[in-house]
Amino acid sequence: MIWFDLVSQLLQSLLAILLAPLLLGWINQCRAWLQNRSAPSLLQPYRMLRKLLEKDAVIAHNASWLFRLTPYVVFASMVLAASIVPIVATDLPFSPAADVIALVGLFAVARVFMALAAMDIGTAFGSLGSRREMLIAALAEPALLIVFFTPALIAQSTALTTIVEQLAHRQLHLYPSMAFAAVAFVMVLLAENARIPVDNPSTHLELTMVHEALILEYSARHLALMDWAHALKLMVYLTLGIALFLPWGVAQPGHWLALPLAVVAVFIKLALLGAGLAVLEAVSAKMRIFRVPEFLGIAFLLAVLGMLIHFLVEA
Amino acid sequence: MSLLHPVLGVVLYWLALGVVGLAVPIARGPHARLFFGLGAFGGFVLAFTGLAALGSWPLSMVLPLGLPDLPFHVRIDSLSAFFVMLLGFASTGVSVFAAGYFEKGGGGDIQLICLQYHVFLASMVMVLVADDAYLFMVAWEAMALASYFLVITDHRIEEIRRAGFLYLLVAHIGAIAILLSFGVLQLGQWSYNFSAIRDNLLSPGWAAVAFLLALFGFGAKAGFLPVHIWLPEAHPAAPSPVSALMSGVMLKTAIYGLLRVSFDLLHVQVWWWGVLALALGLFTAFYGVAFAAVQTDMKRLLAYSSIENMGIVLAGFGLTLIFHAYRMNLLAALALAATLYHCLNHALFKSLLFLATGSVMHATSHRSLGKLGGLIRRMPWVAATALVGTLAIAGLPPLNGFVSEWMLFQAFLLSTGLPNSYLNMFVPVGTAAFALIVALAGYVMVKFYGIVFLGLPRESSLEGAHDAGVLERIALVWLAAWCVVLGLAPVLVLRAIDSIPQMLIGSSLRESLNKTSWAFLTAMAPEHASYSPIVFVLVTVAVVALTFILVRRHFHGRARRVAPWDCGFPGLNARMQDSAEGYGQPIKQIFEPFFRLERHHPSPFDPKPHYRSKIEDKLWYALYLPIERLAARLSQWVGILQQGRIAMYLVYSFATLLLLLVLIR
Numbered sequence: 003m004i005w006f007d008l009v010s011q012l013l014q015s016l017l018a019i020l021l022a023p024l025l026l027g028w029i030n031q032c033r034a035w036l037q038n039r040s041a042p043s044l045l046q047p048y049r050m051l052r053k054l055l056e057k058d059a060v061i062a063h064n065a066s067w068l069f070r071l072t073p074y075v076v077f078a079s080m081v082l083a084a085s086i087v088p089i090v091a092t093d094l095p096f097s098p099a100a101d102v103i104a105l106v107g108l109f110a111v112a113r114v115f116m117a118l119a120a121m122d123i124g125t126a127f128g129s130l131g132s133r134r135e136m137l138i139a140a141l142a143e144p145a146l147l148i149v150f151f152t153p154a155l156i157a158q159s160t161a162l163t164t165i166v167e168q169l170a171h172r173q174l175h176l177y178p179s180m181a182f183a184a185v186a187f188v189m190v191l192l193a194e195n196a197r198i199p200v201d202n203p204s205t206h207l208e209l210t211m212v213h214e215a216l217i218l219e220y221s222a223r224h225l226a227l228m229d230w231a232h233a234l235k236l237m238v239y240l241t242l243g244i245a246l247f248l249p250w251g252v253a254q255p256g257h258w259l260a261l262p263l264a265v266v267a268v269f270i271k272l273a274l275l276g277a278g279l280a281v282l283e284a285v286s287a288k289m290r291i292f293r294v295p296e297f298l299g300i301a302f303l304l305a306v307l308g309m310l311i312h313f314l315v316e317a
Numbered sequence: 318m319s320l321l322h323p324v325l326g327v328v329l330y331w332l333a334l335g336v337v338g339l340a341v342p343i344a345r346g347p348h349a350r351l352f353f354g355l356g357a358f359g360g361f362v363l364a365f366t367g368l369a370a371l372g373s374w375p376l377s378m379v380l381p382l383g384l385p386d387l388p389f390h391v392r393i394d395s396l397s398a399f400f401v402m403l404l405g406f407a408s409t410g411v412s413v414f415a416a417g418y419f420e421k422g423g424g425g426d427i428q429l430i431c432l433q434y435h436v437f438l439a440s441m442v443m444v445l446v447a448d449d450a451y452l453f454m455v456a457w458e459a460m461a462l463a464s465y466f467l468v469i470t471d472h473r474i475e476e477i478r479r480a481g482f483l484y485l486l487v488a489h490i491g492a493i494a495i496l497l498s499f500g501v502l503q504l505g506q507w508s509y510n511f512s513a514i515r516d517n518l519l520s521p522g523w524a525a526v527a528f529l530l531a532l533f534g535f536g537a538k539a540g541f542l543p544v545h546i547w548l549p550e551a552h553p554a555a556p557s558p559v560s561a562l563m564s565g566v567m568l569k570t571a572i573y574g575l576l577r578v579s580f581d582l583l584h585v586q587v588w589w590w591g592v593l594a595l596a597l598g599l600f601t602a603f604y605g606v607a608f609a610a611v612q613t614d615m616k617r618l619l620a621y622s623s624i625e626n627m628g629i630v631l632a633g634f635g636l637t638l639i640f641h642a643y644r645m646n647l648l649a650a651l652a653l654a655a656t657l658y659h660c661l662n663h664a665l666f667k668s669l670l671f672l673a674t675g676s677v678m679h680a681t682s683h684r685s686l687g688k689l690g691g692l693i694r695r696m697p698w699v700a701a702t703a704l705v706g707t708l709a710i711a712g713l714p715p716l717n718g719f720v721s722e723w724m725l726f727q728a729f730l731l732s733t734g735l736p737n738s739y740l741n742m743f744v745p746v747g748t749a750a751f752a753l754i755v756a757l758a759g760y761v762m763v764k765f766y767g768i769v770f771l772g773l774p775r776e777s778s779l780e781g782a783h784d785a786g787v788l789e790r791i792a793l794v795w796l797a798a799w800c801v802v803l804g805l806a807p808v809l810v811l812r813a814i815d816s817i818p819q820m821l822i823g824s825s826l827r828e829s830l831n832k833t834s835w836a837f838l839t840a841m842a843p844e845h846a847s848y849s850p851i852v853f854v855l856v857t858v859a860v861v862a863l864t865f866i867l868v869r870r871h872f873h874g875r876a877r878r879v880a881p882w883d884c885g886f887p888g889l890n891a892r893m894q895d896s897a898e899g900y901g902q903p904i905k906q907i908f909e910p911f912f913r914l915e916r917h918h919p920s921p922f923d924p925k926p927h928y929r930s931k932i933e934d935k936l937w938y939a940l941y942l943p944i945e946r947l948a949a950r951l952s953q954w955v956g957i958l959q960q961g962r963i964a965m966y967l968v969y970s971f972a973t974l975l976l977l978l979v980l981i982r
Contacts, residue, residue: 055868055871055872056872056873058873058875058876058877059875059876059877060876060877060879061876061877061878061879062878062879062880062881062882063878063879063880063881064691064694064773064881065878066693066694066771068693068704068771074861074864074865075857075861077860077861077864078856078857078858078860078861078864079857081856081860082853082856082857082860085856096852096856098837098843098847098849098852099837099847099848099849099852099853099856100714100848100849100852100853101846101847101848103723103726103727103846103848104714104719104723104848104853107712107713107714107719107723108714108853110711110712110713110756110759111708111713111714113759114708114711114713114759114762114763117763117767118763118766118767118771121763121767121768121771121772121894121895122693122771122772123772123881124690124691124771124772124773124881124891124894125881125882125883125884125889125893125894126889126893126894126895127884128772128894129767129772129894129895129899129900130895132763132767132895133895133899133900133902133903134903136759136760136763136764137760137903137904139756139759139760140753140756140757140759140760140904141756143752143755143756143759144749144752144753144755144756147726147752148745148748148749148752151730151745151748154730155730155733158733158845159844159845159846160726160727160730160840160845160846161844161845161846161847164844164845218882218884219881219882222876223868223872227864227868292906295903295907302749302753305749306745306746306749309745309748309749310742310745310746313733313741313742313744313745314742
């Protein structure tokens, strides 16, 4: 049984790792359609990764070991995150290793390493990106934690698997606390994944960039790992959103026959969410960096309100 | 032989080392290596004696010292043992470091420092094992005085003298409050033994007075608002090993005193005390972290970060009080364990970081963040160990800072069952504030590490910076290693300190700790929450190794070294990096109402543009300066009496005599 669990765990992690670039390709395709462009192939992100992996790495003279280590740490953190979130089934052997708080901590590890590596070379853009990324994170991270705490209070547990099992079996009606949490979660998702109102993933050499400024010095295999980790992060966030707010269809422990159904359900949900993200990006414009704290402050307040409503109305 | 003997033995040993060190006039280098190196053994013994005494039966002794009718009582129980252990682990590292640090100069007369340093250590141990209010106050004062002299080691600099005076002043105002608190606690029995005080049953009103006095008095030492102002002045003024001891260990003696008074000596705990402590703690922590983010001096930054961490400890203490007042003892045990864990963590990583700043200052003779940078290439050992400390203090898994924060979050989340609806509303807000503090701490630490160790050197003199010496490296590795161990094996640590909640609250975490294996930390029950740092590390390392191997095997590992990418604008130099001011600017902007800002912007036509900004504490202007003005005015009125002429004073004597004659006829 334990072997079976381990195999299903490995399968889930591998599936997440391998499909993350596809999700990115799908979002780009949707966006291109919405903008009336002809879209690149769905497999374009894979080709980019392959191209980058084949190139020779170009590293600045004064780069330290921290700079070279960071892509691996960031990638590994995201793989671990993808292994914790119950994507298709809730009985994952790794899931007792980390609850939602540790998951937020895991994102923080990846982010701190990225921010430090960006400062390592000593270019103006690197430290600018690092500062902005840490600012966004300092406001988004508490919002994310509070978003998680509302379902954690409902389920009386911070373990993701318990939360998902509890939420999947609740009566289907609108919970105001979860509605607030969901809105806050979407705002945090946009900020943390460098999506459009906060940051533009396709920008370069602009004074407004955040994520791209962080990884400006990376090339070849290091850049490939960073990009892959970024795609994986988006995947983890979307699956987290599914697990918390749309958990129906996830396979229960011992229901092996439900697994294929769960996989199909996740695919459909991810495709829909990806398309929704593309729509959101198509209709909004990037905001000035000084507006971002307000945006995230609203997310934080909404999350706290959700938690308060749970305390006052639902508890 | 009881476990008290080695503890008292170490105290004597340290006092003897101090006195001999004062008397032996040998050259600076051998002196520092000999005496501080020997001193480290004392710390080592204390660390393991404390560990052994945790959970053992309380032992007490009467020392043939003190006044004729007031002998010194000493006692070691689990609470004392824990803090003795903390002192031992931190001071071992600090003493080894000091042996290398003072060898190279820095600070004044080595013989004097040796005496003050060891008296400081010995008096801290005596504070922890004192079993009567008299010995406690004697040791407390000795500790304050010894640390005062250490702070003003460089007393030729006026700023340092000022910082020292401020420290001494606040320390004594605090000491008066503690003394008054003991006065209330003894309840007119005139017995200052803690064993006698424990038997006193105070009325709730007097208990509250005793608690508030203790909170203020110990708070003045721990750096809670609004008596935190000495901390950012005194910590940077002292030599680095002394800052490490003050921040890492001395602040914890205040927490020890607070725990001793509120849970051991007092019988009743009322819920609003906990609310007060929780609110004050969160506010202190937020204040500390916001100010830390805008500092430009690395030791001041760390001092503000200490305020933040002591605020977190106070918040944990407040939660413990709330739970205990409502007889939710299991949760109180969880919150108390988290509080103690954070004390231990802070002792280790803050000492580590202060020592690292010491090495940096020795290597570069700069303390300002604006003049550092790029030291990871010149000082690999210091940079690597400081990275561990930075990640730990930023609360990142799998290091130790995360464990205590995780447990505190769990305590916050489990507070839904509190039978008080006002508290139920307050707790989510508290949780949110705590989350914000934790996230901002990450910002602060990235700023600290990134500006000091990464990037290009901001001064040309940094090119010649050298790594720390062997002794300093040993000390840094010792502290960093414990940060890792405490992060990886939290269950073992919690099992060791489990006797303290048992003793103070009457409830322990044993059941939930024994439910799972040592690799899984749980809060209450595994299905409620669990966290395993070991699995965390194993998976991360495995993925890193696997990725590395796969990339190398299927692709290649070729790399070329070139100049950094300058975005097509040549002439990249070190001044284009973010400065410390620049890195803190967003925080300055967002939390502007908290700061007192003084900015001077250059006009576009200035031939030599000069930007200046000064950030000060609003509390200083709102609270301290009015008090100072009041004191000045009062003394002016008193000054009218003092004319400085002998005739005037004779008239006063005459008038007094007349008055007395009239009154006492």
